Amino acid sequence: xxxxxxxxxxxxxxxxxxxxxxxxxxxxxxxxxxxxxxxxxxxxxxxxxxxxxxxxxxxxxxxxxxxxxxxxxxxxxxxxxxxxxxxxxxxxxxxxxxxxxxxxxxxxxxxxxxxxxxxxxxxxxxxxxxxxxxxxxxxxxxxxxxxxxxxxxxxxxxxxxxxxxxxxxxxxxxxx
Amino acid sequence: xxxxxxxxxxxxxxxxxxxxxxxxxxxxxxxxxxxxxxxxxxxxxxxxxxxxxxxxxxxxxxxxxxxxxxxxxxxxxxxxxxxxxxxxxxxxxxxxxxxxxxxxxxxxxxxxxxxxxxxxxxxxxxxxxxxxxxxxxxxxxxxxxxxxxxxxxxxxxxxxxxxxxxxxxxxxxxxxxxxxxxxxxxxxxxxxxxxxxxxxxxxxxxxxxxxxxxxxxxxxxxxxxxxxxxxxxxxxxxxxxxxxxxxxxxxxxxxxxxxxxxxxxxxxxxxxxxxxxxxxxxxxxxxxxxxxxxxxxxxxxxxxxxxxxxxxxxxxxxxxxxxxxxxxxxxxxxxxxxxxxxxxxxxxxxxxxxxxxxxxxxxxxxxxxxxxxxxxxxxxxxxxxxxxxxxxxxxxxxxxxxxxxxxxxxxxxxxxxxxxxxxxxxxxxxxxxxxxxxxxxxxxxxxxxxxx
Numbered sequence: 001x002x003x004x005x006x007x008x009x010x011x012x013x014x015x016x017x018x019x020x021x022x023x024x025x026x027x028x029x030x031x032x033x034x035x036x037x038x039x040x041x042x043x044x045x046x047x048x049x050x051x052x053x054x055x056x057x058x059x060x061x062x063x064x065x066x067x068x069x070x071x072x073x074x075x076x077x078x079x080x081x082x083x084x085x086x087x088x089x090x091x092x093x094x095x096x097x098x099x100x101x102x103x104x105x106x107x108x109x110x111x112x113x114x115x116x117x118x119x120x121x122x123x124x125x126x127x128x129x130x131x132x133x134x135x136x137x138x139x140x141x142x143x144x145x146x147x148x149x150x151x152x153x154x155x156x157x158x159x160x161x162x163x164x165x166x167x168x169x170x171x172x173x174x175x176x
Numbered sequence: 177x178x179x180x181x182x183x184x185x186x187x188x189x190x191x192x193x194x195x196x197x198x199x200x201x202x203x204x205x206x207x208x209x210x211x212x213x214x215x216x217x218x219x220x221x222x223x224x225x226x227x228x229x230x231x232x233x234x235x236x237x238x239x240x241x242x243x244x245x246x247x248x249x250x251x252x253x254x255x256x257x258x259x260x261x262x263x264x265x266x267x268x269x270x271x272x273x274x275x276x277x278x279x280x281x282x283x284x285x286x287x288x289x290x291x292x293x294x295x296x297x298x299x300x301x302x303x304x305x306x307x308x309x310x311x312x313x314x315x316x317x318x319x320x321x322x323x324x325x326x327x328x329x330x331x332x333x334x335x336x337x338x339x340x341x342x343x344x345x346x347x348x349x350x351x352x353x354x355x356x357x358x359x360x361x362x363x364x365x366x367x368x369x370x371x372x373x374x375x376x377x378x379x380x381x382x383x384x385x386x387x388x389x390x391x392x393x394x395x396x397x398x399x400x401x402x403x404x405x406x407x408x409x410x411x412x413x414x415x416x417x418x419x420x421x422x423x424x425x426x427x428x429x430x431x432x433x434x435x436x437x438x439x440x441x442x443x444x445x446x447x448x449x450x451x452x453x454x455x456x457x458x459x460x461x462x463x464x465x466x467x468x469x470x471x472x473x474x475x476x477x478x479x480x481x482x483x484x485x486x487x488x489x490x491x492x493x494x495x496x497x498x499x500x501x502x503x504x505x506x507x508x509x510x511x512x513x514x515x516x517x518x519x520x521x522x523x524x525x526x527x528x529x530x531x532x533x534x535x536x537x538x539x540x541x542x543x544x545x546x547x548x549x550x551x552x553x554x555x556x557x558x559x560x561x562x563x564x565x566x567x568x569x570x571x572x573x574x575x576x577x578x579x580x581x582x583x584x585x586x587x588x589x590x591x592x593x594x595x596x597x598x599x600x601x602x603x604x605x606x607x608x609x610x611x612x613x614x615x616x617x618x619x620x621x622x623x624x625x626x627x628x
Contacts, residue, residue, distance in 0.1 A: 015620065022386075038192065038361065039617040040389040050387045055394040059402075073318060077326040086330055099335040099413055106406045107342040110399055114349045117395035121388045124380035131383070137364040139384050140357070142193040 006129035006176035007033075007149040008159050009136075010168035015041045018144035021166040022047040025148060028162060032152035036130065036145040055117055062112025063105045070104035071097055133172045147174060185280045185618070187462035192616035195463075199610050200365045202458050211457060212605060219597035226591025229584055230305065238308050240584045247567045247579035252306035254559045255589055257414055258442065259299035259596075260340065261435075261555065264407055265443025266292025267347060270354070271403035279621075280471055282614045283463040286358075287454070288447050289351040290609070294599040295446070296344045298592045303336075305588070332416035339413040346406060350399050356382050357392070357613045411439040418562065424505040425566030428493065434486030441479035441525075442555035444472050448548035452541045454604065463610055466539050473538040476551065480529035483558075487526065501571055509565045513578060517561050524554025 012018045015037070022035050022044055035044045045051075074097040078084070083091050118124070130136050130147060139145050146166075148159055163171050186195075233240060243250040266288040273281040304310045316337045318327055327334045359379035366372050382388070415435035418426040448469065455464040494502040509518045528550045531537050538544065569576045603609065 035386040036384045037386065037389070038196070038384060039357070039613040039620075040393050041386070045386040045390040048386055050390060053391045053394050055391050056398065059395075059398050063402075074329045077318070078329055082324065082326050084328075086328075089330070093330060096330040099332075099409070099416075100329060100338045102409060103335070103338040103342045103406075103413075106402050106409075107345060110346045110349055110402050113395045113398050113402070114353055117353070117391045118380065121385075121391055123382065123388075126376065126381045128381060128383055136383075140361040140364045140382075141196050 004176050005150045006132075006174040007147045007155070008163060009130070009133060009145050009147040009172040009174050010163045010166055011135060011138075011170045011172065012144040012146070012168050013142075015144060017167070018146060019044055019047060021146045021168070024166060025146065025162075029154045030148050030152055031154075032149040034147050034149075036136070036139040036147065038140050038142065038144075041144070054120065055113065058116035058120075059109050059113045062116070063109035065112075066108025067101050067105035069108070070101040074100060129174050129176045132175045135170060135172060143169075150176075184622075185283065185465060185467055186615070186622065187465065190462070190619050191623070192619050195615045195619050196361060196365075196612050198460075198463075199608050199612050199615065200362060202460075202604075203362070203606065203608060204366050204371075206458075208605075212601065216598065216601040216605075219594050219601055222591055222594025223598045224594070225587055226594050229587040229591050230301075232584065233305060233588075234310070238306065240582065242579055242581045242585055244577055244579065246570065246575055246577045247564055249306075249563050249567060250579055251581050251585040251589055252302040254556065254563050255592060256299050256302035256306075257435075257559045257563075258556045259295045259302070259592065260343075260414060261411065261439035261442045261559075262446045263292040263295035263299060263343070263347070263443065264411060264436075264439040265447050266290070266295075267343075267350070267403050267407040268440055268443065269447070270350065271400040271407065274397075274400045275404060278471075279618055280468055282618050283460075283610050284447070284451060284468055284472075285614075286351075286354065286611045287451065287609050289347065289354070290600065290603045290607075291446065291450060292347050292443075293344075293351055294596050294603075296340070296347060297599065298596050300340060300344060301592065301595075302588075303340075332413060332420050335413045336417055339410045343406060343410045346399070346403055350403055353392070353396060353399065354611060354614075355607065356380060357384065358608045358611060360384065361612050362608060408436055411436045418566075423566050423570050424494075424499070424501040425509070425562065428490060430486055430489050430493070434483065434489075437479045437482035437486065438555060438558065441476060441483050442552060444476045444479065445548040445551035445555065448472050448476070448544055449552060450600070452545045452548075454609070456541075458604070458609075460610070463615065466541075469541060469544055470535075470538045473532050473544055473547075476548070477529055477532040480525060480532075480551070484526045487522070505566065505569070508569055509561060512565065512569070514561065514565045514568075517557050518565070521554050521557040521561055524550045525558060528554070 010021060012021060018035055018037065018041060022033070025033055026047060026049065031049065033048060035041070035048060037044070075092065078093070078097075079091045085091075086093075130139075130145075135143070136145065146163075148155060148163070160171060190198075241250055241252070243252075266285075269281050269288040270285040274285075304313050307313060315321075316327060316334070327337075356379055359375050360382040363372055363375035363379050366375060412432035412435065415431035419428055419431035421427060451464055451472075452469065455461055491506055494506040497503075509515070528547055531543075531547060537547070564579050568579055
């Protein structure tokens with residue numbers, strides 16, 4: 001077996017074929033695998049065993065941080081650091097602190113959503129072994145790929161045979 | 177919604193592959209046309225006019241503008257409110273219509289988001305220039321300065337700084353996140369090595385992994401959820417810049433909703449003004465169909481009616497208040513020195529949109545284009561009337577004055593079109609103007625629902 005192998009990749013034309021193949025691979029015991037598609041295919045991540053994403057949690061933390069920081073900053077500066085009497089209003093005039101609290105909550109939550117998503121996805125990542133397959137160019141256009149990784153204990157001599165049984169258009173070896 | 181005889185959102189006969197080819201070919205395969213070059217040259221010339229106007233402003237100060245006391249807020253604030261209002265349609269289309277599952281938005285959201293960004297860039301210029309000393313703009317921000325001062329949190333003008341800068345940042349991120357998978361498609365479809373490299377760097381190594389898609393979808397949905405209240409808050413805060421003051425004609429509780437409706441109204445007018453020529457020039461009638469134009473026209477009609485309701489409420493309230501300053505302000509708008517502007521805005525914003533009740537008009541691109549232009553003019557005039565007529569005659573007749581814009585005011589306004597159009601021309605030339613991934617998915621979903 002080739003030592004420089006990252007994995008073995010099957011190419012499909014339809015979303016249902018990809019879904020069925022992923023389901024079959026999971027059933028056959030493969031765990032270290034990934035599916036690639038030009039647009040999100042409903043349900044394929046769940047079939048691969050990726051049920052929950054922590055993006056919402058990160059966004060919630062970002063939003064709470066932003067709101068707390070904004071309100072705290074306004075409270076600290078208006079009440080403690082530089083108290084100013086504006087037309088006899090109370091120093092802690094909380095209704096006028098709300099707009100900035102809201103805006104910074106949205107800002108922090110949105111920054112957390114974008115950077116959280118990118119970091120958890122391990123992006124930016126200019127090099128990845130799957131790009132070594134010339135046909136992988138189509139993964140961003142029309143074709144769907146399922147890649148079984150060589151590090152999976154199930155991976156071995158039978159893997160190619162297994163992928164062939166899924167009726168793909170083509171099977172590619174992925175150099176690492 | 178799905179009446180059988182309705183015009184489809186995508187013309188029949190497309191699959192995800194041909195959709196991808198058609199959208200990327202606009203950028204990658206289409207030769208540099210004479211039309212684009214001429215358009216860009218024109219926009220760039222206007223941009224240089226803006227540079228010139230700003231350069232002289234920085235040398236001489238805001239005295240070259242027509243502003244005076246009492247009218248200290250002239251064109252700069254009018255233009256700011258107008259541009260930021262236009263910027264609201266993009267987020268409305270991409271966030272609110274996404275949450276409402278309006279799939280027709282798919283082919284116009286990228287373009288509308290780009291329009292938003294460029295409009296916000298134009299908008300942001302004006303308050304900065306109006307500061308008089310733009311180079312100390314950072315005084316607006318909370319930072320540890322040597323005088324130990326803080327911004328005045330109780331002032332809507334400070335809220336505005338936070339609202340507009342948050343809006344610009346979130347719009348930029350929303351737009352870029354949506355672009356990442358499409359940039360990967362551009363990388364994979366472009367032949368020359370330098371192009372592959374540039375698009376590849378911008379795509380951040382996106383490879384369409386199922387796990388990535390799941391996080392991406394979640395992040396995109398949450399961004400839409402965050403952008404929805406944000407877009408409503410931004411113009412509300414802008415309106416509070418006026419409403420919190422005690423000037424007759426500004427001091428009114430109707431302002432926040434009425435400003436938000438006006439913003440979406442003018443934004444959709446600008447979307448139509450731009451989409452109608454672009455779909456023709458780039459042969460995108462199959463993706464940006466009559467259905468899209470008609471839906472935009474319907475939103476324009478609805479928001480236009482809200483704006484008209486705002487005008488009527490304002491007039492009613494000034495009569496009902498029995499406040500002589502308020503009544504005088506209303507009469508002065510109708511019959512005073514700025515009366516032509518008031519009648520023009522009533523014509524453009526109240527009368528003209530009534531034509532959109534007729535389907536034959538909503539489905540006629542040429543007439544829609546003219547209508548949308550008139551609404552753009554009307555909405556600019558509305559802000560002019562709000563800013564100038566309220567300030568020029570307030571309480572004491574001895575403090576009254578007249579405002580006339582100078583040639584520098586006009587050059588800055590016309591120049592800002594140069595900035596807007598230059599960015600738009602570059603966007604059309606360099607990036608996919610329609611979301612490839614969303615269109616591919618849409619075509620597939622339509623096919624599946626037909627088969628069932």
